[in-house]
Amino acid sequence: MRIILLGPPGAGKGTQSARIVERFGIPQLSTGDMLRAAVAAGTPVGLKAKALMExxxxxxxxxxxxIVADRIEEADARQGxxxxxxxRTVAQAVALETMxxxxxxxxxxxxxxxxxxxxLVGRIAKRAAETAARGEPVRKDDTPEVFKTRLEAYRAQTAPLSAHYAGTGLLQQVDGMAPIDEVTKQLETMLAPFQAVSA
Structure with a gap:
């Protein structure tokens, strides 16, 4: 089962990813984590990335x-x-499909x-207030100003992916405003048919 999760920051992708990992036993691949791992491992692609980052x-x-191509060759990603x-962009989507x-x-x-x-802005503000009330540091991304900037970047760069994937017939949608357990149910029903295919 090979899937992409799309949606603006704060939509619940991280929460649901963790549940999909647990339910279907496939890894969640975050490009940031993969990049850091490739740099740390000193792979050829990691070394190129390191030079650019420096x-x-x-x-x-x-x-x-x-980096994605190398990572999906690892044993834990064989089933998806x-x-x-x-x-994040249509150009990246096309490159991913080619690879x-x-x-x-x-x-x-x-x-x-x-x-x-x-x-969503309200949800993030509430999360920030609850974190502060517990005496924990609030994530920089969770301030309404920073969050609005991230939303604008998402709208400009990533939102066009919706139409791109709708055109390929791959796009499915879930109601991200539903309660967390309800979203999980929607996802499990949607993804179950692919489990047998990729296994």
């Missing part, structure tokens, strides 16, 4: 795709994986978390 440059799509936070097809693989589904953005 010079303050952005890591190119080609390098990120290379969840990509969260990648692709998978070269390996004889394809995506099973792209799940978009549909959310009300105003309600």
């Amino acid at each position: 010079s303050g440059a952005l890591v190119s799509d080609e390098i990120v795709i290379g 994986f969840i990509l969260d936070g990648f692709p 998978l097809s070269q390996k004889g693989l394809r995506l099973d589904a792209v799940v978009e978390f549909k959310v009300d953005e105003d309600a």
Whole structure:
């Protein structure tokens, strides 16, 4: 089962990823984690990424795709994986499809978390207030100003992926504003058919 989770920050992708990992036994692949691991391991792609990061440059799509390509060869990803936070642009989506097809693989589904953005801002503000009330440090991303900036970036760069994947027939949607357990049920029903296919 090879799936992508799409949705703006705060939509609940991280929470649901953890549940999918537990339910279906496939790893969640975060490009940030993979990048750090590749740099730490000193792989050829990791060394290229390290040089770019040290010079303050952005890591190119080609390098990120290379890191994903290496990671999905590992034993735990043989039965599938969840990509969260990648692709971020249509260009990355096209590069990902090309790389998978070269390996004889394809995506099973792209799940978009549909959310009300105003309600999301409220949800994040509440999370920040609860964290502060517990005396814990509030994540920098959880301040309403920073969060609104992240939402704008998502709308500009990543939202077009919805139409791209709708055009390929892979796009499915869940109601990200539903209670967490309800979203999990929607996802499990949606993904169950792919378990047998990829296994």
